[in-house]
Amino acid sequence: MPPPDAHAWPRHAQKRNSAVNDTGLMRPLEGLRVLDFSTLLPGPMATLVLAEAGAEVIKIERPGRGDEMRSYVPKFGDDSVNFALLNRGKRSLAIDLKQANVVETLRPLIESADIVVEQFRPGVMDRLGLGYEALGAINPKIIYCAITGYGQHGPAANVAAHDLNYVAESGMLGLTSGSDGSPVLPPALIADIAGGTYPALVNILLALRQRDRTGKGCKLDIAMADNLFTFMYWAIGNGQVGNWPAPGGELVTGGTPRYQIYRTGDGKFLAAAPLEQKFWENFIEAIGAPRALLDDSGAPDAVKAKLQEIIGSQPAQHWRSVLEGKDVCCTIVASVQEAMQNPHFQSRGLFSRELADGDAKIVALPVPVSEQFRSPENSDGYPALGEANREFGIGNS
Numbered sequence: 001m002p003p004p005d006a007h008a009w010p011r012h013a014q015k016r017n018s019a020v021n022d023t024g025l026m027r028p029l030e031g032l033r034v035l036d037f038s039t040l041l042p043g044p045m046a047t048l049v050l051a052e053a054g055a056e057v058i059k060i061e062r063p064g065r066g067d068e069m070r071s072y073v074p075k076f077g078d079d080s081v082n083f084a085l086l087n088r089g090k091r092s093l094a095i096d097l098k099q100a101n102v103v104e105t106l107r108p109l110i111e112s113a114d115i116v117v118e119q120f121r122p123g124v125m126d127r128l129g130l131g132y133e134a135l136g137a138i139n140p141k142i143i144y145c146a147i148t149g150y151g152q153h154g155p156a157a158n159v160a161a162h163d164l165n166y167v168a169e170s171g172m173l174g175l176t177s178g179s180d181g182s183p184v185l186p187p188a189l190i191a192d193i194a195g196g197t198y199p200a201l202v203n204i205l206l207a208l209r210q211r212d213r214t215g216k217g218c219k220l221d222i223a224m225a226d227n228l229f230t231f232m233y234w235a236i237g238n239g240q241v242g243n244w245p246a247p248g249g250e251l252v253t254g255g256t257p258r259y260q261i262y263r264t265g266d267g268k269f270l271a272a273a274p275l276e277q278k279f280w281e282n283f284i285e286a287i288g289a290p291r292a293l294l295d296d297s298g299a300p301d302a303v304k305a306k307l308q309e310i311i312g313s314q315p316a317q318h319w320r321s322v323l324e325g326k327d328v329c330c331t332i333v334a335s336v337q338e339a340m341q342n343p344h345f346q347s348r349g350l351f352s353r354e355l356a357d358g359d360a361k362i363v364a365l366p367v368p369v370s371e372q373f374r375s376p377e378n379s380d381g382y383p384a385l386g387e388a389n390r391e392f393g394i395g396n397s
Contacts, residue, residue, distance in 0.1 A: 027054025028373050032208075033112055035060060036090070037097075037130070038119035039067045041189060042147050042196030042224065044086040047117055049201055052369045057090040058109065059383060066094065066385040077357035077382075084382040085365040088355050094386030095394060103129045103138075105394055110135055115204060116144045122152045132219040142217040143207040147196050151223030163224075166191035170228040175235060177248025194231065195224035251275070257296050257304040261333070268316035269333040272307075283328040287311070287319070354379040 032055040036047040044059075044067070051057045061067055067087075072080035093109075095102065103110075116135060118125050125131045125146070132144040149166055150156040167173045167190055168183075176184040203220045211217055229236065234252070235245045249255040258280055262270045274283040284294055289310055296303040311319065316332045323330050334342070340351060340363070349371065353364040356379050364380070389395065 025372075027375060030054035032056070032114040033109075034058065034115040034117065035106075035109060035113045036117050037125070038117050038147065040069050040119070041086065041192045042200065043117045043119040044069075045193060045197040046145075046147075046200040046204070047090065048086055048088060048365070049197075049367045049369055050115070050204070051089045052367050052375075053373050054375070055115070058388065059087060059090045059092045060097070060106075061092055061094050061385060063094040063096055063386065066092070070385065076355070076362060077360065078384070079382070081362070084355055084357065087382045088364055089380045090383055091388040092383035092385055093388050093392060093394060095389075097128050097130065103134065106130075107138060109392070110138050110142070113139060113142055114208075116142055117147070117200070117204075118145070119147045122146075122148060122157050136217060136219075140216055141211060143204060143211065143220070144217065145200050145204055145207075145220040145222060147200055147222045147224070149191075149224050151226060152221045156225075161225075163189045163191040166195065166225040166228060170225050170232070171235070172228050172232060174247055175232070175245060175250070175253050177254060181247070183247070190231075191224040191228055195227035196222060199227045255300065257293075257300055257307055260304060260307070262308050262311035264314065264316040264319060264332075265312055266315035266317075270311055270316070270319055271331050271333055272311075273329040275329070279327060279329050282326055283323075283330065286323055286326045286328055352378060356381045 029050055032050070034047055034050055034055050034057045036043060036057050036059045038044055038047070047055075047057045047059070059067070065071070067083060069083040069086070070079040072082050074081055076084045095105065099105075113135075118130075126133070132142075132146075135142050135144060146152060148157070149161045150159060161169075164173070164185070167186060170191075172190070173183045173186070176186075178184045200220070200222045203222065207218050207220060235250070238245055238250070245253070246255075247253070252259055254260065256275075257272075258275050259273050262272060264270055272283065274280045280296075281294060283289075284291065287307075287310055289307065293303050293306060319330075320332050339345065345351070350366045351363040353366075354361045355364040361379065
């Protein structure tokens with residue numbers, strides 16, 4: 001029996017895609033179909049944002065096990081909470097991409113797709129018959145986004161690596177410095193998200209705009225390592241016209257007392273960033289520091305030491321009270337739990353959307369999509385492995 005017409009919207013999407021937001025308009029990406037072959041983080045987060053803006057995302061997974069991230073811990077329902085957060089509002093299609101007739105099996109979906117996202121090493125999708133040339137021959141309008149560590153070509157294109165490796169090799173990690181002078185592990189997956197997810201989204205939207213004008217799709221080569229250099233604009237500029245930056249010794253990497261983390265008397269930390277002179281003067285006055293410290297140009301290390309002595313003499317709550325309402329660009333370092341309970345973020349509705357698994361509900365992952373472009377429905381689930389196979393008439397073997 002041939003598969004049903006893949007151009008028809010799935011039943012669950014009909015209700016969601018007909019919803020209008022607060023402006024009375026449909027979401028901007030409604031009517032677009034995304035085939036998501038990616039796993040783990042960069043691609044799935046990119047397609048999550050597309051889904052939140054109205055696109056129908058069909059996640060293509062291997063039978064039996066699915067996306068590797070399903071097996072992570074802790075769990076939320078049957079799968080990991082990481083998988084659940086990143087795949088909210090998507091569909092799942094389980095199919096063996098190595099089977100001989102996979103292209104013909106997926107042909108109706110390929111013909112109806114607007115966007116393909118994949119995250120394999122260069123050449124893998126070509127060997128499966130699912131590369132851009134093959135899919136573009138079936139659907140010339142398709143926008144094919146390939147996310148890799150080092151890009152589709154170059155000496156390192158097939159080198160195995162993770163986020164930390166990209167951050168290290170781009171020079172970004174070398175700009176950090178701990179108390180012993182060694183680089184500090186980043187607290188976020190910078191290359192995956194800032195180098196992979198966001199550039200993929202930017203270029204997908206640019207490609208859609210271009211397709212509006214030309215009627216043709218294209219292939220996008222998103223290299224996570226490449227895209228880290230944008231964040232080091234200042235280091236690249238300084239190095240080319242002055243001196244190459246030293247680890248932990250520059251304006252925003254620890255070289256000045258005006259951009260520092262100071263330990264408070266109760267073991268917490270004050271993030272102080274009074275860079276501009278007006279903020280610096282306000283800061284020195286507010287904490288009761290000697291006015292001689294206003295001139296920090298000659299002996300920055302001595303100024304840092306004196307400020308640490310002052311800040312370390314009182315607990316965090318004292319400094320929170322002292323600095324509240326002052327123009328000083330200073331904050332007490334919060335935990336993630338404290339940040340999620342912050343009245344400001346709560347008032348912004350940042351955590352108002354829910355991720356559901358039956359009766360169990362947690363806060364959905366906030367994504368950078370304006371509320372005017374999102375559904376008024378605040379609660380949604382994540383897909384069970386292969387839950388859309390029957391609807392699309394596709395076996396999972």
